Amino acid sequence: MDAEISLRVDGQAHRLTVDTRTTLLDAMRERLGVTSPKKGCDHGQCGACTVLLDGERQLPCLALAVAHDGAEITTADGLAPPGELHPVQQAFLDQDAFQCGYCTPGQVCSAVAVLDEVARGWPSHASTDLTADPELDHDEVSERMSGNLCRCAAYVNIVPAVQQAGGRS
Amino acid sequence: MTELLEPRAMGQGLVRRDGVAKVRGTATYAFETPAERPAHCALVQATVARGRVTAIDTAAAEALDGVLAVVTVFTAERLASVEDAELAALQTAEVAFRGQVVGLVLAETSETAREAADLVEVTYDEQPHDSELRADRDDLYTPEKVNPGFETDTAEGDVAAAMATAHATVDHTYSTATYHNNPLEPHATTALWDPAGDGFLTLWDSTQGVHPSRATVCQVLGLPQDHVQVVAPHVGGGFGSKGTPHVNVVLAAMAARVLPGRAVKLALTRQQMFSLAGYRTPTIQHVQVAADAEGRLSAIAIDVVEQTSKVKEFAEQTGVPTRMMYASPNRRTTHRLAALDLPVNSWMRAPGECPGMFGPEVALDELAHDLGIDPVELRIRNEPEVDPETGKPWSSRHLVECLREGAERFGWTGRDPRPGVRREGGWLVGTGVASSVYPTMRMADSTALIRFEAGRYAVEIGAADIGTGTWTTLPQIAADALDVPVDDVEVRIGDTRYPIASVAGGSSGLNTWGSAVVEAARAFRGEYGTDPADGDEMETGVDQAAQDEDHAAYAFGAQFVEARVDADTGEIRVPRHLGVFAAGRIVNPRTARSQFVGAMTMGLSMALHENSLLDPRSGHVVNHDLAEYHISVNADVGDLQAHWLDEHDPWVNAMGTKGIGEIGITGAAAAVANAVWHATGVRVRDLPITLDALLPSLP
Numbered sequence: 031m032d033a034e035i036s037l038r039v040d041g042q043a044h045r046l047t048v049d050t051r052t053t054l055l056d057a058m059r060e061r062l063g064v065t066s067p068k069k070g071c072d073h074g075q076c077g078a079c080t081v082l083l084d085g086e087r088q089l090p091c092l093a094l095a096v097a098h099d100g101a102e103i104t105t106a107d108g109l110a111p112p113g114e115l116h117p118v119q120q121a122f123l124d125q126d127a128f129q130c131g132y133c134t135p136g137q138v139c140s141a142v143a144v145l146d147e148v149a150r151g152w153p154s155h156a157s158t159d160l161t162a163d164p165e166l167d168h169d170e171v172s173e174r175m176s177g178n179l180c181r182c183a184a185y186v187n188i189v190p191a192v193q194q195a196g197g198r199s
Numbered sequence: 200m201t202e203l204l205e206p207r208a209m210g211q212g213l214v215r216r217d218g219v220a221k222v223r224g225t226a227t228y229a230f231e232t233p234a235e236r237p238a239h240c241a242l243v244q245a246t247v248a249r250g251r252v253t254a255i256d257t258a259a260a261e262a263l264d265g266v267l268a269v270v271t272v273f274t275a276e277r278l279a280s281v282e283d284a285e286l287a288a289l290q291t292a293e294v295a296f297r298g299q300v301v302g303l304v305l306a307e308t309s310e311t312a313r314e315a316a317d318l319v320e321v322t323y324d325e326q327p328h329d330s331e332l333r334a335d336r337d338d339l340y341t342p343e344k345v346n347p348g349f350e351t352d353t354a355e356g357d358v359a360a361a362m363a364t365a366h367a368t369v370d371h372t373y374s375t376a377t378y379h380n381n382p383l384e385p386h387a388t389t390a391l392w393d394p395a396g397d398g399f400l401t402l403w404d405s406t407q408g409v410h411p412s413r414a415t416v417c418q419v420l421g422l423p424q425d426h427v428q429v430v431a432p433h434v435g436g437g438f439g440s441k442g443t444p445h446v447n448v449v450l451a452a453m454a455a456r457v458l459p460g461r462a463v464k465l466a467l468t469r470q471q472m473f474s475l476a477g478y479r480t481p482t483i484q485h486v487q488v489a490a491d492a493e494g495r496l497s498a499i500a501i502d503v504v505e506q507t508s509k510v511k512e513f514a515e516q517t518g519v520p521t522r523m524m525y526a527s528p529n530r531r532t533t534h535r536l537a538a539l540d541l542p543v544n545s546w547m548r549a550p551g552e553c554p555g556m557f558g559p560e561v562a563l564d565e566l567a568h569d570l571g572i573d574p575v576e577l578r579i580r581n582e583p584e585v586d587p588e589t590g591k592p593w594s595s596r597h598l599v600e601c602l603r604e605g606a607e608r609f610g611w612t613g614r615d616p617r618p619g620v621r622r623e624g625g626w627l628v629g630t631g632v633a634s635s636v637y638p639t640m641r642m643a644d645s646t647a648l649i650r651f652e653a654g655r656y657a658v659e660i661g662a663a664d665i666g667t668g669t670w671t672t673l674p675q676i677a678a679d680a681l682d683v684p685v686d687d688v689e690v691r692i693g694d695t696r697y698p699i700a701s702v703a704g705g706s707s708g709l710n711t712w713g714s715a716v717v718e719a720a721r722a723f724r725g726e727y728g729t730d731p732a733d734g735d736e737m738e739t740g741v742d743q744a745a746q747d748e749d750h751a752a753y754a755f756g757a758q759f760v761e762a763r764v765d766a767d768t769g770e771i772r773v774p775r776h777l778g779v780f781a782a783g784r785i786v787n788p789r790t791a792r793s794q795f796v797g798a799m800t801m802g803l804s805m806a807l808h809e810n811s812l813l814d815p816r817s818g819h820v821v822n823h824d825l826a827e828y829h830i831s832v833n834a835d836v837g838d839l840q841a842h843w844l845d846e847h848d849p850w851v852n853a854m855g856t857k858g859i860g861e862i863g864i865t866g867a868a869a870a871v872a873n874a875v876w877h878a879t880g881v882r883v884r885d886l887p888i889t890l891d892a893l894l895p896s897l898p
Binding site: 038056060063170175178179188 | 214215217218219220221222223224225226227228230231233239308309310311314339373379382383384385390391395433434438444467468469666667668717789790792793796797798799800804825826830831832834835836837839840
């Protein structure tokens with residue numbers, strides 16, 4: 031069964047027809063040609079497809095497109111205008127926080143959300159005090175970034191990249 | 200001896216040239232290749248581990264709206280070559296392993312393709328299968344060679360006699376698990392068959408080598424090389440599993456030929472990668488070590504039992520590092536295989552050295568403890584003057600320096616050797632060490648073309664960047680070879696329209712492609728001098744005759760680990776992990792460091808997490824996804840550091856490089872195991888080390 035929906039991806043409005051089984055990820059990758067979010071597992075296990083959905087990090091491989099009619103999505107490619115980089119992207123470059131690059135757009139989107147979550151005072155499993163403002167220390171960052179797998183294992187560079195973007199060197 | 204290039208661009212930590220595209224997600228991977236109205240391909244896999252397909256009912260699938268074609272073992276085109284049985288896609292009704300592809304569906308959308316694949320009804324004549332690796336099987340056999348062409352067995356002196364008379368001996372069996380490479384980008388291909396004339400096949404493929412991939416596809420499909428193009432500008436990791444083409448590439452090509460003129464997209468699912476994309480065999484390693492009271496080895500032996508698929512033999516060279524690592528007058532290495540009804544195992548990061556540096560490096564730790572000798576010192580005492588295997592001098596060997604510098608940086612000095620006695624809060628704390636090694640290789644076939652274009656130098660070679668940094672490091676080599684600023688060099692790789700390049704495997708990529716680039720640069724300068732005209736070009740291959748044969752060439756390293764084990768739960772953490780490597784000249788310290796730490800982390804992952812669990816009743820890896828096949832995540836990695844020595848090796852190649860992609864995984868798991876023992880007093884000889892192995896015996 032098909033359904034017609036609207037999506038706004040990286041600032042661009044789309045009107046498209048999707049199979050009601052189509053995931054938000056496949057709607058982007060296979061219908062719209064938006065391939066910045068990557069498919070690593072299609073089961074919400076690797077984090078490679080992470081995008082900002084209505085401002086929060088989400089896994090579009092676990093979302094049905096038809097259930098997100100009207101959604102506003104930002105992928106890694108939409109974080110900054112062409113020719114510019116978001117501070118998180120610049121930090122990933124500076125710290126060489128990737129190798130093959132396949133998990134990277136998801137890592138970058140996750141990191142953007144992590145900085146926002148920390149700024150809003152959200153605690154994590156690594157927070158010792160659930161009511162204090164979390165610090166961007168190693169354990170906080172690595173815990174919050176652990177939903178994004180990196181088989182090249184750039185983890186030791188991802189943590190300082192997130193810290194750099196968060197203003198903590 | 201080679202005149203080493205003067206490093207100017209080499210040695211600089213330049214930022215990746217493909218970096219901006221990767222942090223934005225605009226670098227194009229195989230599946231993402233833009234195509235007009237592509238068809239989607241889904242696979243039908245065997246649900247029995249052994250047997251024969253007796254019937255396939257495709258009616259329901261074909262009746263589905265949007266299905267373009269259904270192809271089965273009974274209807275597929277006959278391939279030109281079925282010599283490589285792994286690649287003989289859809290050529291036989293015989294099922295050799297669970298998950299083997301018995302059909303494929305082409306449809307307008309991926310959803311329809313998958314639904315149709317589910318609707319294909321396959322009937323089997325199921326037969327009993329055999330999928331259990333055990334060292335006591337009575338049908339183990341001796342392969343003719345081990346990967347890629349090493350002697351299966353070696354023997355020197357009399358190990359048994361040395362073991363009988365030695366001051367101290369270690370005699371234990373160690374094991375490593377089954378590991379799946381699991382690059383984050385699943386194996387994928389966009390394929391287009393243009394039927395005009397004699398036809399032309401284009402494969403945008405996720406591969407570690409466009410030319411080797413093309414050669415294989417041409418042989419299997421019976422196509423001339425100039426009728427096939429393979430393109431792979433960006434590859435989402437490989438770790439060996441994209442080094443040799445697997446059946447998915449052949450299936451994509453066959454699918455494309457079903458729909459001439461229309462692009463076809465085929466990506467393996469994560470689950471399918473556990474049966475179709477290769478993996479590392481489990482290994483059972485019987486290790487024997489004998490030594491005098493000062494720790495000097497009188498014997499070292501490793502007898503390896505591992506598996507191969509019945510479909511195609513792959514004999515992992517697990518015993519090979521024991522042949523050259525330490526001095527000993529008596530030595531034995533053997534490999535025996537069980538041929539099983541399982542998917543084809545193949546290359547995974549440091550085949551041979553990775554599992555082969557587990558058992559022996561733990562055994563040395565056991566020996567050191569038995570003798571009351573520091574495990575760093577024990578290794579230093581067994582440093583061989585020449586390669587024990589060949590008798591050749593080393594091109595360079597700085598294992599001792601790596602051990603010493605690592606010990607210094609890690610704070611090893613003064614370590615209390617007693618196991619299970621340090622407690623910090625609820626944690627038992629220990630440290631461990633192991634050596635690392637990887638051979639320095641260069642392939643025979645690679646050619647580079649250099650052309651002077653609009654004031655800049657274009658370098659073309661079909662090399663691969665699987666995350667290793669080739670887009671960035673090859674220009675550094677070219678710049679130094681041409682004696683121009685690196686910004687004046689543009690490198691073009693990842694396409695068979697460029698001159699032939701070898702596979703990104705065996706840590707040989709930069710050694711080989713860089714050699715070709717240097718040869719081409721020297722020839723270019725010889726022909727055109729330093730003031731070339733626009734369009735001047737030179738194409739030259741690696742000079743195999745100039746390859747040094749008189750030295751044994753290896754990279755070496757030492758890894759130090761601090762492990763903490765929760766005294767109540769047995770939870771294992773690794774807060775510190777430090778490696779020092781002597782791996783020749785480092786072309787780009789920024790990307791090199793990423794390779795070292797990445798491989799070390801994969802070794803940590805092997806030590807504590809990774810384990811493909813095969814159910815011998817079904818012949819199936821039951822934890823076949825990333826939720827249950829655990830790899831290290833960010834929070835598993837603590838203070839992990841990679842350092843290296845400035846090593847000058849004039850024998851290996853013009854750059855002085857040894858290759859760095861694999862050495863970091865070797866020895867890492869042993870260092871973790873040795874640290875866990877030192878923390879707890881519990882010696883775990885089977886990987887992965889999990890808390891259930893520790894809990895019953897924690898102090």
